[in-house]
Amino acid sequence: MAEDKLTKRADDFSEWYNQLVLKADLADYAPVRGCMVVKPYGWALWENITAVLDKEFKATGHVNAAFPTLIPMSFFEKEKEHVEGFAPELAVVTHGGGQELEEPLVVRPTSETIIGYMYSKWVKSWRDLPILIVQWGSVLRWELRTKLFLRTAEFYWHEGHTAHASIEEAKEEMYRILDIYERFCLEEAAIPVIKGTKSDTEKFAGAQITTSIEAMMWDKRALQSGTSHYFGQNFAKAFEIQYLDNNNTLQFCETTSWAISSRIIGALIMVHSDDQGLVLPPRLAPIQAVIVPIFKTPEEKIKVMEVAERIFKELKAAGIRIKMDDRDNVSSGFKFNDWEMRGVPVRIEVGPKDVEKESVALARRDRPGREGKSFVPQADLNITVSGLLVEIQDSLLKRATEYRDANIHHPKDYEELKKVIQDGWAFSYWCESRECETKVKEDCKATTRNIPFDQPDEEGICIVCGKPSKRKVYFARAY
């Protein structure tokens, strides 16, 4: 896989991405148009992502459940904006068990409707609230163009769906989840994100408020990396999710939903990776360190393998996700390239000289070439490697943050905005009118990403129309 080189990232970012996903063995194209196969290496990465998030959700009182994949078409028609948003993307089952169905069923594109229907059956009293359920699985939104992980008809995600007695509590939930998403991105994915509120045009179909985290990719385009929605009573009214409050009065619930999808793997690639292939943050990497034993003669092999195997056991015992590459049909150079392509954070080389000197060579994936190479003692190697993994994790976040910050611009006028947005984000005052938003979209192919919670103290004037503006927004071209 790794012999032939990647297209250079700077030459053709899109082609670089497509090749990398295949060569790093993360995913493949499925025989169904628009769909992907997540290969074992990609799925191991996704499992690490889901394990962290699942733990966070459980720690904050959420529970998992499973709702049907098929949803009656009529359910979508109960919430007007929701059906308008999703109707063009639906995959429809018309036949089952050899017969035409009386009512067509939809392969879920998202589950607000069927979960809302069930909540209306389950919730009776204020004592049943809040209800905090997460579903892990896949959803399907019809899509013919395929970009693995970033744009596929079927994708993987969790969808959280909660119902509450009060507006305050529902909004708190929405923000709590966004904080979990931010923490996940910073601490696990090493991706800096901006938390904020989506504009009316960019919000989820049926939501009153959509909040998001937005990340900058290496090509400076934005990727919405997670969303958390507050629905008010929209879905509660559409599905009659009602409870008796402690005055015995019937009330509608306030609901939320939220998600991070397998797109986040696209973000990991587009933020950290390079011309040698994938670069993964150690905390999420399926393999954190790989041992490559190097020898020529059978005598060397015996000596080298003895040390390599001892190191393997020590590092495994220390909880490091370690791999021994003892393939005998490829060269060491091939192995180096191969594991670089797959983004393993640390490579440990053990050769005859290392055996003599009681040392090993460590190579950092985030700094390819000589710069990232060091020779360290075999003694306490588990401590050395653990420390290096932490250093790489921190270093990736620092690099991505500096890069992002260096490419956020503060244009002084609309002319400058049009220029800077070709190669970065613009952080500008905006009057929050649809007209100005549309103008930017038409002029620059850029959208409002979000209105960040973190705002300057003073007010300003809209960069597009010059009218007074209370809040700044991020404009960027996006995936």
Add this chain to the structure above:
Amino acid sequence: MAEDKLTKRADDFSEWYNQLVLKADLADYAPVRGCMVVKPYGWALWENITAVLDKEFKATGHVNAAFPTLIPMSFFEKEKEHVEGFAPELAVVTHGGGQELEEPLVVRPTSETIIGYMYSKWVKSWRDLPILIVQWGSVLRWELRTKLFLRTAEFYWHEGHTAHASIEEAKEEMYRILDIYERFCLEEAAIPVIKGTKSDTEKFAGAQITTSIEAMMWDKRALQSGTSHYFGQNFAKAFEIQYLDNNNTLQFCETTSWAISSRIIGALIMVHSDDQGLVLPPRLAPIQAVIVPIFKTPEEKIKVMEVAERIFKELKAAGIRIKMDDRDNVSSGFKFNDWEMRGVPVRIEVGPKDVEKESVALARRDRPGREGKSFVPQADLNITVSGLLVEIQDSLLKRATEYRDANIHHPKDYEELKKVIQDGWAFSYWCESRECETKVKEDCKATTRNIPFDQPDEEGICIVCGKPSKRKVYFARAY
């Protein structure tokens, strides 16, 4: 939920089951005919099941991956027996993105076809083998009658799909997995199972050999609890899964597939549970012990809660999945019934007298009433409870095994078989002809369950036709 009593198990087993699933809060009926919603408590149980199996599969070299939910209809037509078996059960997507599709897509009923297609792309050389992939998810087989967990259109499972270079290795894999399934049932689910080979009529559509584990439910019907199939080259030929062997000759792979589904939750219910509700083996129970604090006055509450909370922390720290029931709107009696209904293995009661005596009352779920109750010191309660959980686990397996063995009959002739099979299994010689199998089915509504690996030393004569027979088979009525 728990106020109203269950129908008695002995009065109407089917109705008892249906009520129990709902009252124990495991699952609910979905608005789509044939489908279910697995509620948080049921899903927590499923997560415990999947965690054990996932660990076993990974320990034996398997990796997880994800293949599309939708499969082109034409894929099913490539393996003749496979399409015959599944065609009547397919849910068919005919429209996507607002347009009629050129080729209909099927919501996967099982994934041999699409995984076989991908393997044909991935496998090139003997060095790529074996390929050992597991997919966790749901599948859909059209079904109008709904029996939660036992018979639903959509159900949850893992499906393992492996490709090998040799017949021996593929068969070894099939048996290895069956051993994992048996161990899981014995050690985790406390369900004794019989391993064996399915008859030709009962095997999986497209398999050369189907092996199964079969368990006896409380009503003495059999439940196929897991299957492991050897396909020979059937799917390899249909999908051209070929490799170059080390003589550089193109060969077809040998493939297997295997599964345990969410039906196993039905087995847990029907093997262990009773008139008070669910009984769960401690190793799989989402909650292993529940603390019910008992008090009347505010003074008592302070004293009792102090002890209850200390115990909660101690048991949690000891790794016991513990729940504190401090609800203030229901009586202790209600709580007892509620946790009995949900099958929590151990109830810990703490009242004012227990505080004084530095003791607690322990109630075993597997022995309701006075028999299962004991008073033990608060000191070292984590050790006491851990020990009790092990004892309950062992006791459930022992009880189920004795029950099963007591209800396996060895009829001396066909007349006796017809009688015993009304209320048990028959273990009898069978000539392995389809005629005799059909006759038993017509006469007794019983099927051959499997031809167990564990066989008597001598040969015999078929219980139906009297012809010579090499092996005994289990006949039983089944789910």
